[in-house]
Amino acid sequence: MTTAADSKHSTGMGKDLIVYVCLLALAGIQFFIAYQNISTSQMFVRMMSVAVIEAGLALLFFMHLSENRGLKWFVLIFTVAVVLGMQYGWSDSFRLLDGVPWAH
């Protein structure tokens, strides 16, 4: 059984600091995107892309998921499957916007 005391995470404090600075920089990029003169959908795609990278860094290094291959795939496959499963309703949101009598 792996315990915190005897496992000694392979990443050092230096790597944690680099990841922290990267996360700050990525958060800064999100704020920068918010002030760009682009459409909402473009803004959404760019911000979510940055958010996914941020989440990946936090999961792999802050939560040490990179050190356990089995758990990493378990979390990844399950979460991605659930999140993807929730996307089925988007087409209906466009229908509500454009295809119903009370649409603008």
Next chain:
Amino acid sequence: MSQADLSIHAQVSRTGATETMTEPTFSVPAKKMAMWLFIIADSATFAGCLVAYGFIRNATPDWPRPFHSITNVAIMTLILLTSSLTMLIGVRSAEQGEKAKAFRFTMITVALGILFAVLHIREWMGMIGEGATLFRNPWGTPLFSSLFFSITGLHLLHVTGGVIALIAVGLKYQGGRYNADDLEITGLYWHFVDLVWMFVVPLVYLLNLAH
């Protein structure tokens, strides 16, 4: 025990089957695995809320963009990200047996969590002062306020729970009842709260920034 039983027992020991049966899932201790399962379930909860928010925002014409400044949310993001780093330092110190340092950094994380919550509530009070409530929105559709307070409220509830958990686990760690593993498991939850904020900020705040 009969000769046949002894023979089976010896066979099981030789093949290591006994060890295999007691090996935890993914070589992760049971408490840590329970926290991961909770995190997976909770991420589905937040994903459900954010997807519902996206659905309603997309399907509502003239969605309001009431935020004029991002200073407060930027400071809140900085505080939460920094609290994740202090939590990491605390856990690493605990793993290296530096009990006092581990406790100190856990309490710094708690202080940052409280500061985040205070800033969050201050922001809420400002919005409530402008007339926004769970069922009323002075800038247009009431759905905006309902979703804003629900999603940020759910996150704030998680931050509050995390602060309470960190205080409880930190004190018990200091008292010798809990070990570095327990601190690490609570840290996992704290990092998850931070991770969720990375999605809440762009969706709820930045996409609703007035231009």
